[in-house]
Amino acid sequence: MSKKTLYIIDGHAHIYAAYFAPMGGAMNTPSGEPTKAVYIFTNILIKLMREHNPDMVVVAMDSPGKSFRHEMYEDYKANRPPMPDDMPGQIARIDSIIEAMNIPVVRHEGYEADDIIGTLTKRGRESGFDVVICSKDKDLEQLIGDGVCMMDIQKGKKTDVESLYEDKGLKPDQIIDLLSLTGDTSDNVPGVPKVGPKTAVKWLQQYDSLDGIIEHQDEIKGKVGENLRDSLDTLELSRKLVTIDCEMDLDFDFTDAEVTGFDNDSLAKIFNELAFKKLLKQLELDGVEVEPDPAEANYYTPPKIDKPNYQLIDDMDKFDEFLKELKKQKVFAIDTETTGLNPVANELVGISISWQEGTGYYLPVKGPFMIPPLDWEEVRPLLAPILEDEKVGKVGQNIKYDTVVFRKAGVRLRGVIFDTMLASYVKYNNRSYHNMDSMAKDYLDHDTIKISELIGKGKNQITFDMVDLDMACDYAAEDADITWRLYRYLDSRLDEKELRELFESVEMPLVDVLAEMEFNGMALDVPCLKRLSNEIAERMDELSKEITSAAGCSFNIDSPKQLGDILFEKLGLPSQKKTKSGYSTDQDVLEKLSEMHPVPKMVLEYRHLGKLRSTYVDKLPIMICSSTGRVHGSFNQTGTATGRLSSSDPNLQNIPIRSELGRQIRKAFVPQSKGWVLLAADYSQVELRMLAHLSDDPGLKEAFASGQDIHSFVAGQVFDVDPEHVTSDQRSRAKAVNFGIVYGQSAYGLSQAIDIPVAEAARFIDDYFKRYPKIGSYMDSIKRDALESGYVSTILGRRRAIMDISGGNPNQRKAAERMAVNTVVQGSAADLMKLAMIDLHNTIKKESLEMKMILQVHDELVFEMPAEKAEEYGALISEKMTGAMKLSVPLVAEANYGTSWYECK
Numbered sequence: 001m002s003k004k005t006l007y008i009i010d011g012h013a014h015i016y017a018a019y020f021a022p023m024g025g026a027m028n029t030p031s032g033e034p035t036k037a038v039y040i041f042t043n044i045l046i047k048l049m050r051e052h053n054p055d056m057v058v059v060a061m062d063s064p065g066k067s068f069r070h071e072m073y074e075d076y077k078a079n080r081p082p083m084p085d086d087m088p089g090q091i092a093r094i095d096s097i098i099e100a101m102n103i104p105v106v107r108h109e110g111y112e113a114d115d116i117i118g119t120l121t122k123r124g125r126e127s128g129f130d131v132v133i134c135s136k137d138k139d140l141e142q143l144i145g146d147g148v149c150m151m152d153i154q155k156g157k158k159t160d161v162e163s164l165y166e167d168k169g170l171k172p173d174q175i176i177d178l179l180s181l182t183g184d185t186s187d188n189v190p191g192v193p194k195v196g197p198k199t200a201v202k203w204l205q206q207y208d209s210l211d212g213i214i215e216h217q218d219e220i221k222g223k224v225g226e227n228l229r230d231s232l233d234t235l236e237l238s239r240k241l242v243t244i245d246c247e248m249d250l251d252f253d254f255t256d257a258e259v260t261g262f263d264n265d266s267l268a269k270i271f272n273e274l275a276f277k278k279l280l281k282q283l284e285l286d287g288v289e290v291e292p293d294p295a296e297a298n299y300y301t302p303p304k305i306d307k308p309n310y311q312l313i314d315d316m317d318k319f320d321e322f323l324k325e326l327k328k329q330k331v332f333a334i335d336t337e338t339t340g341l342n343p344v345a346n347e348l349v350g351i352s353i354s355w356q357e358g359t360g361y362y363l364p365v366k367g368p369f370m371i372p373p374l375d376w377e378e379v380r381p382l383l384a385p386i387l388e389d390e391k392v393g394k395v396g397q398n399i400k401y402d403t404v405v406f407r408k409a410g411v412r413l414r415g416v417i418f419d420t421m422l423a424s425y426v427k428y429n430n431r432s433y434h435n436m437d438s439m440a441k442d443y444l445d446h447d448t449i450k451i452s453e454l455i456g457k458g459k460n461q462i463t464f465d466m467v468d469l470d471m472a473c474d475y476a477a478e479d480a481d482i483t484w485r486l487y488r489y490l491d492s493r494l495d496e497k498e499l500r501e502l503f504e505s506v507e508m509p510l511v512d513v514l515a516e517m518e519f520n521g522m523a524l525d526v527p528c529l530k531r532l533s534n535e536i537a538e539r540m541d542e543l544s545k546e547i548t549s550a551a552g553c554s555f556n557i558d559s560p561k562q563l564g565d566i567l568f569e570k571l572g573l574p575s576q577k578k579t580k581s582g583y584s585t586d587q588d589v590l591e592k593l594s595e596m597h598p599v600p601k602m603v604l605e606y607r608h609l610g611k612l613r614s615t616y617v618d619k620l621p622i623m624i625c626s627s628t629g630r631v632h633g634s635f636n637q638t639g640t641a642t643g644r645l646s647s648s649d650p651n652l653q654n655i656p657i658r659s660e661l662g663r664q665i666r667k668a669f670v671p672q673s674k675g676w677v678l679l680a681a682d683y684s685q686v687e688l689r690m691l692a693h694l695s696d697d698p699g700l701k702e703a704f705a706s707g708q709d710i711h712s713f714v715a716g717q718v719f720d721v722d723p724e725h726v727t728s729d730q731r732s733r734a735k736a737v738n739f740g741i742v743y744g745q746s747a748y749g750l751s752q753a754i755d756i757p758v759a760e761a762a763r764f765i766d767d768y769f770k771r772y773p774k775i776g777s778y779m780d781s782i783k784r785d786a787l788e789s790g791y792v793s794t795i796l797g798r799r800r801a802i803m804d805i806s807g808g809n810p811n812q813r814k815a816a817e818r819m820a821v822n823t824v825v826q827g828s829a830a831d832l833m834k835l836a837m838i839d840l841h842n843t844i845k846k847e848s849l850e851m852k853m854i855l856q857v858h859d860e861l862v863f864e865m866p867a868e869k870a871e872e873y874g875a876l877i878s879e880k881m882t883g884a885m886k887l888s889v890p891l892v893a894e895a896n897y898g899t900s901w902y903e904c905k
Contacts, residue, residue, distance in 0.1 A: 004056060005056070010113055010134060015091060017040075018044070039274075044154060048134065057257055059103055061113055069241050072241065111248060119246050129254075132150075145172055177204055179242040180242055190237065199224060214232065301489070309359045309360075310359070310481070311360070322363070326353065330393060333394075335351070337472070339366075344627075351363045360477025360480045376409065380411065389415055394413060397479070400514055423490040448478060506796060510637060516853065517854055517855070521625065523669070523864075528667055529618075533613060565583070567583070573593050573600075574593075612662065612665065636648060642822070643830040644826065644833075669901035675866060676865060677870050677899060678897060681877045681881055681893050683829075685710055686833075686859050689890075689892075690828045691778075695775045695777075695779075697774035699717065699771060700772050700775065714738055715733065715734035747759075747762035790805075795885075803816060837861065843880060863877065878895045
C-alpha cells in the first residue's frame with residue numbers, strides 16, 4: 001500500500017503573491033469588491049487539486065498580531081509595510097472558499113504560518129506520510145528532507161534534497177545558517193552586513209556550518225571578515241529568528257485534512273457573488289447547477305465577439321456610404337481621438353462611432369501624412385446636423401470630454417443620453433475604477449487595446465495623429481464598440497427607480513454643465529502670481545536661515561532623512577514613529593513636536609509655502625492655453641464616493657482657504673474682460689442644515705430657523721447660557737462639534753482639535769447629544785441601515801456600499817460607521833449643489849444671460865459677469881441655490897463679487 005501524501009499550503013505567501021501578481025488593470029466584482037487575490041488564489045487551489053490529486057490538504061495561515069519572535073527581537077518585521085486596505089476582505093473571501101472546498105485552515109496565536117508548516121511536516125512524517133510543502137519561500141527549505149519536498153504549484157516544480165544541493169550547493173540543515181548569515185531585510189533579521197548568498201554559501205561549503213565559520217572567523221580576511229566578527233553578538237539572535245519551530249502544541253487531527261471533495265453548491269454561490277464566470281463554468285462541467293439570479297433575466301449580456309468588424313473611413317466615397325447608415329440610427333456610441341489629454345488645448349484627430357456589437361467606424365481627420373485622410377472642414381457640415389440633433393441619442397464613455405472636443409472643433413454635441421462611466425459610478429459606486437479598460441475586463445471579460453501600445457511611453461511617446469491609420473482604426477473603433485456594449489450592459493442594470501432617476505435627472509444633465517465650465521475656463525493674473533512666487537521664495541529663504549540657526553547647523557530641509565537626524569539625534573526630540581527609510585517627519589509628527597522646539601513649527605511653514613508655490617503659484621501660469629489665454633481644468637463627477645465633485649489640472653479643492661497665503665492665491669483668479677467681475681456664491685453651513693433636515697431634530701432646526709449664529713446658539717444651549725453671553729472658547733468648542741459630528745469625530749479627535757483633555761471632550765459630546773437627541777438616533781439609524789443592507793443612500797437615492805461595518809475589527813467597524821454617516825450628509829449636500837448647478841446652467845442658456853459659470857469648489861460656485869449686472873445676477877443665483885431643494889430648514893447662499901476671486905468674500 002502506497003504512502004499517503006500530505007500537501008501543506010503556505011496560505012499567506014500565496015495570497016500576497018496573488019495580490020501583487022502583474023495583471024492589466026484592477027479586478028473587481030461589478031459592485032466594486034476587489035477580487036484579484038481571491039481569483040488567483042482560488043485558481044491555484046483548483047490547479048493543485050486537479051493536477052496532483054492529493055490525499056490530504058491543509059492550509060497554514062498567519063495569525064493577526066505579533067509572534068513569539070517579536071518577544072526575542074522588538075524590531076522583527078518592523079520594516080514590513082502594513083497590509084493593503086483591500087486585502088483583509090479578500091482574505092475573508094478566501095477563507096470562505098477554502099471552507100467550501102472542505103480544506104482545513106490552521107492558525108495559531110503567537111506563531112507564524114512557517115511554524116505551523118514545520119510542526120505539521122514533522123508530525124506528518126512521524127505519521128508515515130510523504131509531505132509536499134506548497135511554497136516558494138526560501139525560509140521553508142530548512143524543512144526539506146527524507147519524504148519532504150517543496151513545490152511551486154503553478155509551475156509544478158518540486159525541490160527535494162538533491163535538487164536543493166544542485167541549485168544552491170547546500171544541504172537542508174545548512175539553510176538555517178545561510179539565512180542567519182545573509183539576514184532578511186523584509187523580516188528585519190540582522191545577518192552580517194555585505195554578506196550575500198554567494199559569500200555565505202562559499203563559507204558554508206568550506207566550514208560546513210555557522211559554528212564552523214565562527215570557529216574559523218580569523219581566517220576570513222577583508223571587510224566581510226570584519227563585518228562577520230562585528231556581528232557575532234547578533235548572529236545567534238539571527239539564527240533563532242530564522243529557525244522554524246517544529247514542536248508547536250498544535251491541536252490538529254490529520255483525518256480533517258483528508259480530501260472529501262468540494263461543496264459545489266456553496267462554491268457556486270460564492271463564485272456567483274464574485275462574478276467568477278470561468279470558475280462557474282468549471283463547476284457546471286462538474287455537474288453543479290448554478291441558481292440563476294432572478295434579476296439577471298432582465299439584464300443584457302453582450303455576446304463574446306472574437307473577430308470584430310472595424311472599418312476605416314478614410315475617403316469621401318466611404319464616408320458617403322457610412323453617412324447613409326448613420327442617418328438611419330436613433331442612437332449610437334461616439335468617441336473622439338485627440339493630440340493630447342486637454343480637450344481645449346489639443347486638436348481633434350478622429351471620430352469613432354458604433355451602433356452594433358462588434359462593429360465600429362473610424363473617421364480620421366488627421367493622420368501621419370501631410371494630406372489629412374478626411375478634410376474636417378468638408379465632413380463637419382455633413383456630420384454636424386446629426387451630432388447636433390437632440391432627437392438622435394449619443395452614448396459615450398466620459399462623454400464630457402468629447403463634448404468639449406467637438407465644441408472646440410465647431411460642433412455642439414446634443415442629444416447626449418448615456419455616459420457609461422457615470423452609469424457604472426451610479427450603479428457600482430464602490431468600484432475603484434470606472435475607466436473603459438477596467439470595465440471592459442470586469443463587465444465584458446474583454447481585454448482592450450492599450451493606448452501605450454500605439455503611442456508608447458515617456459520621452460519617446462508620440463501623438464495619436466502620428467499612429468498608423470490601420471492601427472489607429474482598430475484602437476479607436478474598439479473604443480466606440482466597447483462603449484456601445486457597455487451601454488447595453490449598464491443600461492439594463494440601472495433597474496432601481498431611484499438610481500435611474502439619479503442618473504437621468506442629475507448626473508447626465510450635469511455633463512453639459514461641466515463641459516460648459518471646462519470650455520469657459522478661468523483667466524489668471526500672471527504678474528500677480530509672479531509677485532507672489534517671489535514673496536514666497538524670500539520668505540522660504542528667511543525660514544531656511546532661521547531653521548538652520550535654531551538647529552545649530554546647516555542641512556537640507558527638504559530631506560526627511562536629514563531633518564529626522566537633526567530633530568531626533570542632534571536636538572534629542574522624542575521620536576514619534578519610524579518608517580522604512582528612517583524617522584518619520586510627516587505633518588502629524590511635526591505638529592506634535594512644535595510645542596517642544598521652534599524648528600518643527602518653522603519646517604511646517606516652510607513646507608506649506610513650498611507646496612503652494614510648486615502646486616499653484618508656479619504651475620498655474622504654465623497651464624494657460626495659448627489659444628484662449630485661460631486655464632481649462634477638469635471637473636470630475638466620479639472622483640469621490642460621496643458624490644461631491646472634484647477638480648484636476650488644477651485641483652482647486654486643495655487651495656487652503658484658511659491660510660492667508662491660500663487666500664492670496666485667489667487674487668490671481670480674475671475676469672478676462674474689462675468691466676467684468678467675478679461673483680462667488682457660497683452655501684452657508686449646508687451640511688449642518690442638511691443634517692438638521694434629515695434628523696428632524698427640533699433643537700437644531702430651531703437654531704437655523706432663528707437666523708442666529710449657529711455655533712453661538714448651540715454653545716448657548718449646551719452650556720445653558722444666553723447666546724449673547726457665549727464666550728469665544730465656548731463657541732469654538734460648539735463649532736468643532738457641529739462640524740465634527742458630520743465626520744463622526746471622536747472625543748480624542750475633538751480634544752486634539754480644540755486642545756482640551758479627552759475626558760472633557762467626551763463630556764461635551766455627551767452633552768451635545770443630550771441636547772440634540774434626534775441627531776444621535778438618526779446617526780444610529782444610518783448605521784443600522786448600512787449593517788442590514790450593506791449600503792447607505794443620500795437624499796436623492798445615491799448609494800454607497802459600506803464595507804467592514806459588520807467586521808470583527810473594531811477600528812475598521814468604527815471607520816465604516818463614520819463613513820456611512822458622512823456619506824449620507826455630505827452626499828446629500830452634494831446632491832443639492834448639483835441640482836443648483838443644473839438649474840443655473842439651464843437658466844443662463846434659456847434666458848441668454850450675460851454670465852459664465854466657471855468654478856465649483858466645495859460649497860461655492862464662481863461666475864464671471866459684467867459689473868453692472870452683478871447685483872441682479874447675484875440675487876438670481878442666490879435664489880436658484882436656495883430653491884434647488886425644499887428642506888425643513890432655510891437654505892442660505894451668500895453672493896459676493898469683486899475684481900478677483902479673493903475679493904468675493
